[in-house]
Amino acid sequence: MSGKITPYNDTSRSKKEQVAEMFDTISQNYDGLNRVISFGIDVKWRKKVVNIVSNTKPERVLDIATGTGDLAINLAQSKAKEIIGLDISAGMLEVGKQKIKAKNLDTVISMVQADSENLPYEDNYFDAITVAFGVRNFEHLEKGLAEIYRVLKPGGVFVVLETSIPTKTPYKQGYKFYSSYILPTIGKLFSKDKSAYSYLSESAAAFPYGEAFNNILKKIGFIEVQDAPQTLGVATIYTATK
Ligand SMILES: C[S@@+](CC[C@H](N)C(=O)[O-])C[C@H]1O[C@@H](n2cnc3c(N)ncnc32)[C@H](O)[C@@H]1O
Helix, strand or coil: CCCCCCCCCCCCCCHHHHHHHHHHHHHHHHHHHHHHHCCCHHHHHHHHHHHHHHCCCCCEEEEECCCCCHHHHHHHHHCCCEEEEEECCHHHHHHHHHHHHHCCCCCCEEEEECCCCCCCCCCCCEEEEEEECCHHHCCCHHHHHHHHHHHEEEEEEEEEEEECCCCCCCHHHHHHHHHHHHHHHHHHHHCCCCCHHHHHHHHHHHCCCCHHHHHHHHHHCCEEEEEEEEHHHCEEEEEEEC
16 A cells, blocks of 8 residues: 555655665755645644653654654653664755754654664564654564564553544645645745655655554554544554554
8 A cells, every 4th residue: 555655656765765875865955845834733732742751751663754853853852761763764864963953952852764564673672662754664664563563561652643634624626636736836946856745745645543543553463543633633642652
């Protein structure tokens, strides 16, 4: 399902390679574009994720697909002793490292280049794990989620923030228009990578959300799975534990 939609429709290369290349290419203007395409609402959604995590008073936190590190930086409010931001794109991580250094958070947050489908950590290591707008980019969704389950401590919290699709009229139609025409146009105008923003909307349209994603989490073994649609359903925050 998520494996079929790739950034460059290049059948000779894995989705993972194409995703890493795409994010390397757009890394320098990713933050600015993110604010424009979500009208800045993504900041509010990330804050909610941080509140959920902070309430559990974690010591070790892993932010997977951290990109330029916004969520990892905000997670520093949780007072965790160790925060790791992990991503496959060296370009995205580099932008994030500069932001972390500028905020003097480099003693708490480390940025690690690794693959979510093969996490370099022992079992039951993290008290909290987050993924914001990352799971739909995984090449093998269930493999990535199973790795997250493996490194999460029993009783730890897993929070996913991901795009979803409004189900009610007229928001459903409005969203379709926005994601099919406005989003790719903004992407083409402002991004160096013409395919990137078509990929982002196509992958969002094809990705399971709500009950369908809850069921995938449950299949992996997560318990107490809940979904909370945000802003008319254009994004959803999923919470689960082990
Ligand atoms: C849309 S960005 C989200 C970045 C950040 N979490 C945010 O909220 O702005 C998706 C990120 O997922 C990363 N990614 C995709 N597949 C990955 C994988 N298998 N392992 C680690 N990171 C991955 C990409 O490199 C990219 O930085």
